[in-house]
Amino acid sequence: MNKMERKDFDFIGKQTPYQVPDGFFQEAQQKVMLKVSQQRRRRLVLKRSIIMLSSAAILVGLVFIPGRTIVKNEADKQPAATTQQIDKTASGADDSWINELGDEDLEMMASIVENDEFLK
Amino acid sequence: MINDDEIYGLYQKNKEQGFRMLMDAYQKSLYFFIRRMVVVHADAEDVMQEVFLRVFRNLSSFRRDCSLKTWIYKIATNECVRFLHHQNESEVPLEAGLTSELLTTEYVDYENELAVNFQKAILTLPEKQRVVFNLRYYDELEYAEISRITNIKVENLKVDYHYAKEKIKKYMMNE
Structure with a gap:
């Protein structure tokens, strides 16, 4: 800010009549940190639940797909490969899309997960 | 004064500690900017x-194409405008509503009449001029930074600031 601009309101400077209660800034910071850690916890729970759900869905799919029983002989030839595929899918689930979700979507999904008896 | 690199450095190592440092650096100036905009404590x-919650959620994806201060003030300005528009569903003009709140709300030093009148003068400004005046006069941001925050060209900002000053001077002379 140049001298000319500063000079315009020399009679008052930067003072304002606004005040805050004692200890306000410290308290406000604690409130924000509390909300931040709650949000982080919710995201973590959601992420874990989604990974568990996708793993379960893959397993269920593999067990109940009718095609697998018909071509049983072919499947028997490569049992190790199938197990590896399951492990790979389960541990390396692509959850990057969670980061792209909006806050409202995350909140909604988190509340669904928290209220679902089967996921607890 | 803590700089952006220190905040980032700590944030990379420990998100919550880094965020705490960010709040230490910006909390007071940000609060008073918001307070001058929305009036009620x-x-x-x-x-x-x-x-701050928005800042925390988006800090990892912040591209650092401007300073942290500019980015935080942009979020704050948007949030203030959103709040004021949401609140102003009545037929009372926004500026009049804020002025009456200034005269009745808590945590205002009413003994400092000059400062109260100066705020009253600022509250008579249209929203855009009020944002520009507050960012320039109190927070001493450069026009280029205010331009990033408000998406208004620097030339137009200078005109807005000039008009804001003239209106405030006129108001103060009539008081």
Whole structure:
């Protein structure tokens, strides 16, 4: 800010009549940190639940797909490969899309997960 | 004064500690910017909290194409405008509503008449001029930074600031 601009309101400077209660800034910071850690916890729970759900869905799919029983002989030839595929899918689930979700979507999904008896 | 690199450095190592450092650096100036915009202490507290939560959620994806201060003030300005528009559903003009709140709300030093009148003068400004005046006069941001925050060209900002000053001077002379 140049001298000319500063000079315009020399009679008052930067003072304002606004005040805050004692200890306000410290308290406000604690409130924000509390909300931040709650949000982080919710995201973590959601992420874990989604990974568990996708793993379960893959397993269920593999067990109940009718095609697998018909071509049983072919499947028997490569049992190790199938197990590896399951492990790979389960541990390396692509959850990057969670980061792209909006806050409202995350909140909604988190509340669904928290209220679902089967996921607890 | 803590700089952006220190905040980032700590944030990379420990998100919560880094964020705490960010709040230490910006909390006071940000609160008073918001307070000058929304007037009521409790509203300023709510808006500030929302601003910091947004900052925390988006800090990892912040591209650093401007300073942290500019980015935070942009979020704060948007949040203030959103809050004021949401609140102003009545038929009373926004500026009149804020002025009457200034005269009745808590945590205002009414003994400092000059400062109260100066704020009253600022509250008579249209929203855009009020944002520009507050960012330039109190927070001493450069026009280029205010331009990033408001998406208004620097030339137009200078005109807005000039008009804001003239209106405030006129108001103060008539008081």
